[in-house]
Amino acid sequence: MKYVANLTCEPNLNILFMFMKYVVSADPFANATKQVNDACDILGIKDKGLREYLAMPNKMLRVKIPVKMDNGTIRIFTGFRSQHNNDRGPYKGGIRYFDPKGGVEYMEREVMALSSWMTWKCAIVDVPLGGGKGAIYVNPKTEKLSDGELERLTRGFAYKISEIIGPEKDIPAPDVYTTGREMTQIMDTFSKLNGNKHSPGVITGKPISMGGSLARNVATGLGTAYCVKEAAKVKKLNLKGAKVILQGFGNASTFAGEYLEKMGAKIVGVSDSKGSILISKSAKVEKILAHKQKKGTVVGFPGSKKVTTEELLTAKCDVLIPGALENQITADIAKKLQCKIIGEAANGPTLPEADPVIYKKNILVIPDILANSGGVCISYLEWVQNNMGYYWSFDEVAGKMEANITKGFKDAYSLSKQHKIDMRRATMTLAVERVVEAFNQKGIWP
Numbered sequence: 001m002k003y004v005a006n007l008t009c010e011p012n013l014n015i016l017f018m019f020m021k022y023v024v025s026a027d028p029f030a031n032a033t034k035q036v037n038d039a040c041d042i043l044g045i046k047d048k049g050l051r052e053y054l055a056m057p058n059k060m061l062r063v064k065i066p067v068k069m070d071n072g073t074i075r076i077f078t079g080f081r082s083q084h085n086n087d088r089g090p091y092k093g094g095i096r097y098f099d100p101k102g103g104v105e106y107m108e109r110e111v112m113a114l115s116s117w118m119t120w121k122c123a124i125v126d127v128p129l130g131g132g133k134g135a136i137y138v139n140p141k142t143e144k145l146s147d148g149e150l151e152r153l154t155r156g157f158a159y160k161i162s163e164i165i166g167p168e169k170d171i172p173a174p175d176v177y178t179t180g181r182e183m184t185q186i187m188d189t190f191s192k193l194n195g196n197k198h199s200p201g202v203i204t205g206k207p208i209s210m211g212g213s214l215a216r217n218v219a220t221g222l223g224t225a226y227c228v229k230e231a232a233k234v235k236k237l238n239l240k241g242a243k244v245i246l247q248g249f250g251n252a253s254t255f256a257g258e259y260l261e262k263m264g265a266k267i268v269g270v271s272d273s274k275g276s277i278l279i280s281k282s283a284k285v286e287k288i289l290a291h292k293q294k295k296g297t298v299v300g301f302p303g304s305k306k307v308t309t310e311e312l313l314t315a316k317c318d319v320l321i322p323g324a325l326e327n328q329i330t331a332d333i334a335k336k337l338q339c340k341i342i343g344e345a346a347n348g349p350t351l352p353e354a355d356p357v358i359y360k361k362n363i364l365v366i367p368d369i370l371a372n373s374g375g376v377c378i379s380y381l382e383w384v385q386n387n388m389g390y391y392w393s394f395d396e397v398a399g400k401m402e403a404n405i406t407k408g409f410k411d412a413y414s415l416s417k418q419h420k421i422d423m424r425r426a427t428m429t430l431a432v433e434r435v436v437e438a439f440n441q442k443g444i445w446p
C-alpha cells in the first residue's frame, strides 16, 4: 500500500498532484485532501496554512483495546476516532467495525478521509455539526466474534474514547457492521462512566426504545428522493411516469425507489450482488422485494431480462440511482449514459474522470455528500430530540430533513450555475466556504 507521504495542502504542487493521480485511489485521505484543495482553488483561498487546517483532522486518536476472549486468551484490537473539524458544531460520524485490505495503517487514513467527508456533508445540509469518524480493525462477521466478545470490545472502545466524545463534543453513530445494539452499549458505558448521567445524546442511530428517531431507517433513501425531486424541477422533468433505475437493492436504494414511486416514478431496472435486470413494463419496489426475499436475488423477476452491470447503468431512463458500490461510473460508462439525473445514494459511485464527461452531456449529478445526507440529517434530529427530551412524529422529522436537504440542493445548484461548475465541485465548494466562514468568526485561540 502506497501513500502520499506527509499529505500536502499546497495549492500549486502540480508534480505532487500528478503523482497523486496514481496513488489517490490507494489513499482515501489524499483523495479527500485533493477535494478540499479543489474547493479552495475555486474560492481563491491561497493561504497554505488555511488549506492545511481545512484538510487535516483536528485530532486523531488511536487506541489499544484489550479484550478477554471466550476461550480465556487476551486479544488486542486497534481502534480509531478522527475528529476532523468542529468549527460549526460537535464532531459527528459513524463507527465502523471492518478490516480493509490495506490493514490497520490503511484504516487510519480511511478514517481520516471519512471524517473529512462528514465535515462537508454536515456543512452542505447546514446542520450545526462537524465531522468525525471512528473504527475498530475487526470483521465481526468473518471472525465470528460471540455476542459477549463483541460487547466487551464495544465497551472497551467506548471507555477508551469516552474522554473525547459527549453530547456537546463528539457524537458517533452506526456505520459498517455496527448497529443500534453497539450504539446502546456505547451510550450505556458513557452514561455509567459519567456518574450514571443519562446521556442519549452522546450517540445516534439508537433503537427507538433507547431514544432513537423515527424515520432513521428510511432516511438515506428518502433524502435521495427529496434531492431527485428538486433536480427534476430544474431539469423540467415530470416525475410522474419518469423511469428510474436502481443499482443495488439494499437500504439506501430500495427506500429511494419507494419514495420516488410515491412521487409517481416507475422502476424499470434494478440490480443486486447476483446480477442486474431491466423490467419491460416497470414494477413496484414492493413486488421486486418480495421476489428477492423468496429467491434471494432480483434476477428472474417476472417480465424482466438479465443484463450486464454496464447495460443497466447505460440503459435509457430519466433517473439513475447508483445505490450500491464505489467506482461504478467510469469515463467509458459515462459516455454511454442515457439518463437525465444521477442521484448518488452510494458513496463514491462515480470516478473523478467521469465527472467532466457527465457534465458535458448535461446530466445533472446530485453528488453523494448531498444525495445520501438524509442519514446524517436525521441523526442530527435524533440528537436534538435527545437534548430536549421531546420526540417528533415521523412526518415532523421527515419534513425537517426535507427542508435541510432541499436548501442544500438549491444552494449548491445556484453556485454551480454562478461558477459554471458541476454539482460535485459546487457542493464541496459551498461546504468548504461555510466551514471557513465559521473558522473566520472564531479565529485561532489559544
Ligand code: NAD
Pocket: 220, 247, 248, 249, 250, 251, 252, 253, 271, 272, 273, 274, 323, 324, 325, 326, 345, 346, 347, 348, 372, 373, 375
Ligand atoms: P446495503 O447492504 O443495505 O445494500 C447494498 C446493496 O448493494 C445490496 O442490495 C447488495 O446486493 C448490492 N450489491 C452488492 N454488490 C453489488 C454489485 N456488484 N452490483 C450491484 N449491487 C450490488 O447497503 P446500504 O446501506 O444500502 O449502502 C449502499 C451504499 O449507500 C453504500 O455506498 C453506503 O456507503 C451508502 N450509504 C448508505 C447509508 C445508509 O444509511 N444506509 C447512508 C449513506 C450512504
